[in-house]
Amino acid sequence: MPATASERARPTRRPLRVRRPGQVRRPRSPFCRIRWTARLRLTLLYGALFLLSGAALLAITYFLVASGGKPRVFLLGSGMEGGPPLDSEAIRHAMRRDADRQRQATLDQLLVQSGVALALMSAVSVVLGWLTAGRVLRPVRTMTEKARRISERNLHERLAVTGPADELKDLGDTFDSLLARLDSAFDAQKRFVANASHELRTPLTLQRALIEVALSNPTADARSLRTVCERVLAAGEQQERLIEALLTLARSQRGLERRRPTDLAPVVADALRAAPPDGVRIERSLAPAWTPGEPRLVERLVTNLVDNALRHNDGGADAWVRVSTGTEGGRPVLRVINSGPVIPADRVETLFQPFQRYASRAGGPDGLGLGLSIVAAVATAHGAELTAVPGPEGGLDIAVAFRALPRTRVPTPGPAPSRSASRRPPAP
Template identity: 55%
Template sequence: MRTRGSTVRFRLTLLYSALFLVSGAVLLLIVYLLLAGGLPVVRIHGPGFVGDLGTICARRDGVPALGDELAACADQARTLLEAQRAGTLRQFLLQAGAALASMTIVSVGLGWLVAGRVLRPLRVITTAARRISASDLHQRLAMTGKRDELTELGDTFDELLGRLDAAFTAQRQFVANASHELRTPLARQRTVLEVALTDPAATVSGLQVVCRRVLAAGEQQERLIEALLTLARSERGLDRREPVDLRAIVDAVVSARDAAGRDVRVCLGPAIALGDARLVEQLVVNLVDNAIRHNVEGGSVEVRTRAGEGVATLTVANTGTAIPLDQIDQLFEPFTRLAGERTATGDGLGLGLPIVAAVVAAHNGHLDARPRPGGGLNVTVELSHATNS
């Protein structure tokens, strides 16, 4: 439970009042010193004062005071004038102090009102933050008025809501797509098994074919689940980093792949990256498989590795159909192809390039994908370079 003393408004009020009190006390001290210095100092004895003082101290018969009588009168006058000066200063202090105390009390109330007005945008943001949930992230504060730190805070909060809205939307879409992709092979398995069970003339060879089709559907599910786990692990980030021989991984991956009539050219230079070896291997596998799969008959694939200034670079380029530049980003979205089209049932799961992007992001690397003039895609990945030492 929040107490009143813990609120920002209360603390601001105390701050405003304290500043007013200190400033008023300093001003009061300055005025007091100026007033004390401005009042004349009592000087009775001296040239020019004897005649006037003698007249002032005259006896009742009008004879001016002289001698001891004048000295006694001068002492009395000095005492009276000094008392008047001290009384004037004391009266000023009392009245000014009372005025300062009264205005300090007033400043508390004014400070409370001003603090409330200053903090009003914060209350708007707090109320909106409590009201907005994952189901209505489309709401915005849209703060108006003079541009200051609080309106900038409101705009920053709106930008945060926008990013959260996009992230939740992408997550919901990803879950829906993943559910669809998992449901398709399950439905295929169920259909094949039901047909086999209801066939009264089923033979051993026919059942073997059915079992092979069920196994193929199961393998597709396994590949999809592994890809989803790799994607989730990449988006979680790295627990540790170690030197990874990018050239050796690329050489092993390319050697193990069937190019299916594609001309695969490699130019592998030394490249030691710093990161997770298993994730880097998945990155290479997906890039090479994507370049081979999404190609044209008789096309080519080029794979290069090299070490640059502080980075290890991997470049994979292939021939293929022309890709519009404004659709490149869609290739890195899960379960999508060109123009946002869903992946077809086949070898591709629609997770290859999204996994590449997630692995690069987990390594704080740089990913650049550009369409080639004659068709196909050129993908360059830069990861932090690690020395052999």
């Protein structure tokens, strides 16, 4: 299989076959060497249909002519004057036999001539079918040639099929939209790899610089070396968190292997208990909201949303975060609203892309820039609908509408589970 669409397929080596003693090699059929292209198949189909319809028309015509009735014979007079009387019945019988013979000869001639005409017109229909099929399939050949030239290096090119709005143009437009999505996906992947490389290299560069400075200082004591080790350890912890976040993002984008009934309310309660409020007023309204999903990924989604709402806040006595779970329109919904700096509406969508940061309470970019991108990936893996709009007083208003469980699988309400019990929802 070629690596790219522009490369030609390499011929595959056939496995070596050992012929047994006395085994006779069968000759290959000439039909196996024919390349059954769409044009050839359409031509044969046109010819076969014309032949069948012509044969049916010939049979119907022959049947109608043959069943038209036998000719009638009339005998006028009784013979020559003064001669012997004629046997009228014998004469009528002879004349009827001659008429039947002539009629059968006419039918045979009609059948032969019609068969010859049908054979000639069948040959003409095959030629016309070959030409028509070639003209109809010409856009397909054009699309094939253009598609062969497109690879990952020129995904910006398009087929740009022209002509009437038929099925072939729809196919070309669909392929162009696919190329556009692939082009954007390749660009996003390149940006992600570049950003990930930069983010992974920054702690390594910092660690190397700290160690080189410490080693180049001849008067370094145990206290300064301990300080350097602590800074190197902190940089390593940051790198570890980044790698864990990247693995979570990759796992979310891969999709879910299995789903279990999960209640959003206890997961949110555990996340709020584990998150340090740090002077932010947290308002909660947690109602049961069961959804089929992967509990660990749902927990990471909730943790990232809560951490993002607490981190990117304006601080002070009026800082607040509202978290609610429940059912809206038959779907379980998680909603997180926070106060904070005013975010432009055109900037909200970019915050869900990897390594996109916004100002935190410290006044500058903070975090790894992967929190909301992991939220978007987990929501996509669960088939959830994610909406985010700027808050009326700043911050973000984020809502995640998950899929609902079937009514037969909704667990009965019970006492509020603990943190360990929330990860093991009751059996449906």
